[in-house]
Amino acid sequence: MVLSRLLPASLLLGLSLTSCQTRPVATAAAPAPTATAETTTVPAPAVPAEAISAASISKYLQAVSSDSMLGRKPFTTGEERITTYLAAQFAKLGLKPGVVEMNYSGVTNSFFQSVPLVEITGTPSSTLQIKGKGQALSLQYKTDFVAFTQREQAEVKVTNSPLVFAGYGVVAPEYGWNDYAGLDVKGKTVVVLVNDPGNASQDSTLFKGRAMTYYGRWTYKYEEAARHGAAGVLIVHDTKPAAYPWSVVLSGAIGPKLRAQTENKGADKCALEGWLTLDAAKKLFQAAGLSYDKLYAAANTKGFKPRPLGGLTLTGSIQNKLLRKTSRNVLAVLPGTTRPNEYIIYSAHWDHFGVGKAIAGDSIYNGAVDDGTGLASLLSIAEAFQQAKQKPERSIVFLAVTAEEQGLLGSAYYAQHPPFPLNKTVADLNMDMLWPYGPMKDLTVIGYGQSELEDYARAAAKAQDRYLLPDQTPETGMFYRSDHFNFAHVGVPSLYASGGFESRTGGKATIAQHRQNYTTNMYHKPADQFDPSWNLTGIAQDAQLYFRVGQRLASETTFPKWREGSEFKGAREKSTGGK
Template sequence: MLLPRLLPASLLLGLTTLAACQSQTATTTSAAPTAAADLTPEAQATTPAEAISAATIGRYLQAVSSDEMLGRKPFTTGEERSTQYLADEFKRLGLQPGPEGSYFQPVPLVEITGTPAPTLQIKGKGPALSFQYKTDFVSFTQREQPQVSVSNSPLVFAGYGVVAPEYGWDDYRGLDVKGKTVVVLVNDPGNAGQDTTLFKGKAMTYYGRWTYKYEEAARHGAAGVLIVHDTKPAAYPWSVVLSGAISPKLRAQTTNKGADKCALEGWLTLDAAKKLFQAAGQSYEQLYAAANTKGFRPRPLGGLTLSGSIRNQLRRQTSRNVQAVLPGTTRPGEYIIYSAHWDHFGVGKAIAGDSIYNGAVDDGTGLAALLSIAEAFQKAPQKPERSIVFLAVTAEEQGLLGSAYYAQHPPYPLNKTVADLNMDMLWPYGQMKDLTVIGYGQSELEDYARAAAREQDRYILPDQQPETGMFYRSDHFNFAHVGVPSLYASGGFEGRTRGKDYIAQQRQNYTTNMYHKPADQFDPSWDLSGIAQDAQLYFRVGQRLAAETTFPQWRAGSEFKGARDKSMGGR
């Protein structure tokens, strides 16, 4: 694909005209505020509508998702261009750099480009199995070594690979997996609706995340761990696993160079797993049923062993988060963070003649909202009393690495951080009636969101697919993990003019045909007024938080409340 010059003036003018035509003013309601988080008339009056509009969103969105950004992949020219663009925009808007005097926070990472052996060899008493790379399995490693291998590693089935004392669950109970390869199911017990009394029922817990399963297997000393892919509980097709696995993988640099990780991590297709279980004298259906039963005991897989290897190329380099701050007028030492991730997948395998993975929706939309909100705060006649931090993080697509680094090396104290308001994948399908809150029930930030939604004549909706574990799949999770109350919400269920079915069709089309593919690129026909609507709502939530002296709390029973209580004890 030819790379055009970045946003010529004529193109910007045309985009602005188009987006302005799409823009609609959110309907307001005269319903009386009922919560402490309701917006004051003063806050409402300081909302410069022209700063957050479809036109503004479109200008920023087309810039960050243009071909010249080369898919915004860390360690590439695309990173240099996109992060410099963001820093330049923050500077243009008059925002100050971070506490070290820079708009960039260095994030040391290692890029591991692994080339697995073409096959995984499975041996036992019967005929040997030979699983083919990409067709039957994918594998990778976090060990920073030129080559890793497992040889004749005994295979064991450990259910979901979960150790959760609070649920009375231990899939590794009585099982010694040192030197062995563990096979586990995707997601967590109960999520598929077999027994809604297990864990949180259909709502995925952190134990359902694939990253957790690798960590738990490593804690038990396993040589390898393979997750069985099943599209429904995984919430994404095999093509998504494949696209993420065959590209170079970024990891956080560690002092032991990944020596405490499993030598081999990966996925099996469901068909390959069924063949494996059959060779062990068992069926997938039997093992699945057993794994979803209280009292499950792990078991060897019929004397089967696995052999496989990976050759690695290593590249250590520093990526960067982009940060800027608007200092508060009266309490500059207290911070509200707006976050979005700047990275995507760069230039990769061509699909339909296009090799640039632009990431327009994922997460160009979040970046466009981030910049629009920054512009709105600068244009507001009344500046915020608390400081507002605008943070674009790296390597979200590689495992939330940039936000994890920020959370472990915070430029601003966590116990002085009021909240994180995260934006990821906003939908370009027009204004919405709903505001869907991912992880609903976690914190008082939902009260602030409800008040802002009421002003737009919208209703709050809990996540309609909690089994997909979206609360653990974007950058707000790393803030929640260290105790900072976090909000991750957007409209995406019921369109204001086209209803629910249209939105469902558009989202399904995106998931099937665009998600993590070159097709996720800017489309001039998109109706960006809904993204502007969400950005306006987030802006108003931030205004309210900035005007208060209190801190929003996690709700009783939230797994993140303990970390916050501990952090705030040192204030």
């Protein structure tokens, strides 16, 4: 799971303990969670019990998260081992290779989709120099700012670049919002706020209120600044709207970063991307003779006008070491019996952080929960489809993607270079970080209110005597932080759900404590390794539910739709010609 995905442990625990007696209800913008569609459908055939069980999950989980996999980092021996293992398991299950490639020897079939990436190891200048108004300000690397680049150059420089403040850096016509209105930022460095106006201000009349939209993601802000020709873009970090501390920003910015290789070598990106601490931003505004608090308030008001930062300029640089290599997605297909040219995708990411800094004498970052649990479920579901007496009418694609931890790069590449047509792809069912703490009463849907896939999930949950629960922390933008997002972004309805709020045996407080411990002591650390004491029945339960959803989708002739108001509805209509 991408860095910063989890909530602070204290918030996780607090959310559970403050609502122990009632089930939360959906927000006004989403359909009520009690509305059901399952009464009009025929239940899918039963899951073969021997195929998806705690035992099958354990078998695969131990294999993919073992020390021999060396932490599954792209560009390492760990990548070679995990991708070879996954391909071998798909072949053993009798699945077909998912990639057809043309080469000098003719047509070949492969389980591997090549994903060209570049590793950029950047060393920013020790300071960002701010000048203007007869005074100078020197911002310190790591203490005041972090910086990086997506340009594939040995060095990038921003010299005497005028600084401008563009609110949240958002252009959202559907909300009547344009933070760049009337502002020419070509060659300039844009300072923007974290998150989006509705989320940060908690104003239910702006955007989607507390629920973050894609406009609140840092990736979007970098993209939008580049579209306007900015030389640099710096996001002001504020812990509350960001939902993670500066230490998370810092750890994610330091060290080698993988990026997608592009034909123009990142020339269309801003030369400098980065973050400012809140304190540094306030100093910057003060140096410009402006009040940060007043401009922050203005930026949360419709009709905000961007403005220059008092004639200040910025100078900084980044020295880069570049390594271009090819990673790979692993994909297999079970052809459909009657509609083989329509596809249902099950996805999980295979990558983690490899071998790194030793903690308590352990240097292998095994990634058992993140995302060994998703891989184990992926393989168990594939096994279940092969053992089912009734084979699917639509084709089932099993996809293990690379470089999720580096910014969802493998799934982004698949979405831009799909081996199977996107307009014939029924849905993506994504699995990332399933909880090994026993069976759950809930099925929490991240990004609740987006698509009709929730109705399928609700029906399958009801069959397990579980209730559907909307995302309890929509302000963190979880929907945009795992691989399903890249499918949603190109219009494919996507489901990202799992149990993790109310333990069937221990209630809400027990699961909150487990998750707090994981967040504090295991997340993205060597301690995230297989534990024989784990109760994997809850993961098996989630995998069975996903299996049933896939079976039902495979037996239908219709395609699930995005709900009205979803930002992904337009992309789907465009790809399918409005159908």
